[in-house]
Amino acid sequence: MKERENPASVAGARPDLAALEREILADHPEVIAAIDGDDVTRVGRPAALRNIGAVFVIAVIALAPLLGVAIYGEHPYLGNVPTTPASSSVPIAGMCFAVVIIAQLVIAAAWMRGGALWSVPVLLYGVWSGALALLSALGTANVASDAGYDPSGWRTPIVVAAVCGGAVVLAVLARAGARARIPAHVTGWQRVRRTVGALPKRERDALRSRRNAAIRELAERGEITEARRVSASGSALGELRRMEQIWRRLDGVDVKE
Numbered sequence: 001m002k003e004r005e006n007p008a009s010v011a012g013a014r015p016d017l018a019a020l021e022r023e024i025l026a027d028h029p030e031v032i033a034a035i036d037g038d039d040v041t042r043v044g045r046p047a048a049l050r051n052i053g054a055v056f057v058i059a060v061i062a063l064a065p066l067l068g069v070a071i072y073g074e075h076p077y078l079g080n081v082p083t084t085p086a087s088s089s090v091p092i093a094g095m096c097f098a099v100v101i102i103a104q105l106v107i108a109a110a111w112m113r114g115g116a117l118w119s120v121p122v123l124l125y126g127v128w129s130g131a132l133a134l135l136s137a138l139g140t141a142n143v144a145s146d147a148g149y150d151p152s153g154w155r156t157p158i159v160v161a162a163v164c165g166g167a168v169v170l171a172v173l174a175r176a177g178a179r180a181r182i183p184a185h186v187t188g189w190q191r192v193r194r195t196v197g198a199l200p201k202r203e204r205d206a207l208r209s210r211r212n213a214a215i216r217e218l219a220e221r222g223e224i225t226e227a228r229r230v231s232a233s234g235s236a237l238g239e240l241r242r243m244e245q246i247w248r249r250l251d252g253v254d255v256k257e
Contacts (some may be wrong), residue, residue, distance in 0.1 A: 014224055014251075017215065017232050018244035025212045025238070034195040035241050038188050061103035065132035068096030072136075072143045084149035092142045095156035097136065097161040100129050104164045110169070116175050117197050123172040130165015137162055144244065154178050166221075192238045 033104060072089035103125070109123045137158045144151045144152070189211050196204065212233045219229035228247070235243050 002249050006051070009091075014228075015218055016244060017218075017228075017247075018241040020021070020218075021211050021238070021240040024207055028207075029183045031195050031199070031238055032194070034192045035238055038192050038241065061107075062101065064096045064099045064103070065129045065161070068093040068100070069139065070134045071096070072139055080197065082102065086149040086151075088141045090144055090149065090151045091154045093136050093140050094151075094157050097133055098157040099158055100133065101164055104129060104161065106169060108164075108168055111172075115194060115198075116171075116191075116195070118174060118176050123169060126168030126172060128165075130162055130169060133158055133161035133165055163214050193236065196236070196238045204237060211237070211240075222241075247255055 022032065022035070025035075071088070071092045074083050092161070107122055107125060111117075111119055114254055137155065138149065138160060140155055143149075144155075165189060199207075215229055215232050218224045219226055224232075232243065
């Protein structure tokens with residue numbers, strides 16, 4: 001079996017994985033152009049504070065619909081914790097789903113601004129938030145009726161969240177396989193990501209498999225470490241030019257372009 005030729009550009013004593021990926025993507029000039037237009041000279045480690053903030057926001061928008069359902073239920077597995085009365089649980093559920101509506105609208109706006117491409121995360125959040133909102137709409141109605149409590153407008157955001165969740169799901173399903181035009185103002189890594197995302201899924205999967213197979217071959221020959229193989233293989237398609245910049249810094253290699 002003929003040995004794969006090393007990429008032309010070498011970072012220190014190891015192959016340049018960005019050059020390897022570029023060879024794999026050679027038949028897609030639009031992706032290469034997007035990668036070349038990405039300014040990697042400013043690439044660095046993400047700020048820890050920004051990561052913490054992102055985790056917090058994701059936790060809030062993911063857990064808000066769950067709390068909106070759990071607050072009015074009975075939970076015998078929690079021991080002697082009493083059931084929250086309808087006068088408290090229904091308003092809390094309403095506030096939770098008010099937060100969900102804001103999250104749904106922000107996510108939908110970002111999705112549309114990004115070209116309204118097929119998106120599994122957006123679809124899943126629509127299903128998650130919409131299904132739990134529907135469950136809460138039914139549950140709070142029963143709880144309020146049993147307690148003789150007038151929920152007034154507190155159930156309105158719950159019903160609206162259920163409708164918005166369903167609308168998000170239908171919108172994403174309608175865009176299955178869509179290849180949207182990428183706006184000219186989108187640059188840098190966002191343009192790379194969207195250009196790659198515009199490729200058919202089967203093509204993306206095939207390109208990534210070819211890239212990872214080539215990386216695995218380098219690791220088997222001892223030209224890169226196993227840790228570097230795992231890191232490179234886990235990177236998004238088109239991202240290795242950015243990752244190479246970071247690796248060169250870690251390896252103590254000059255990063256001038």
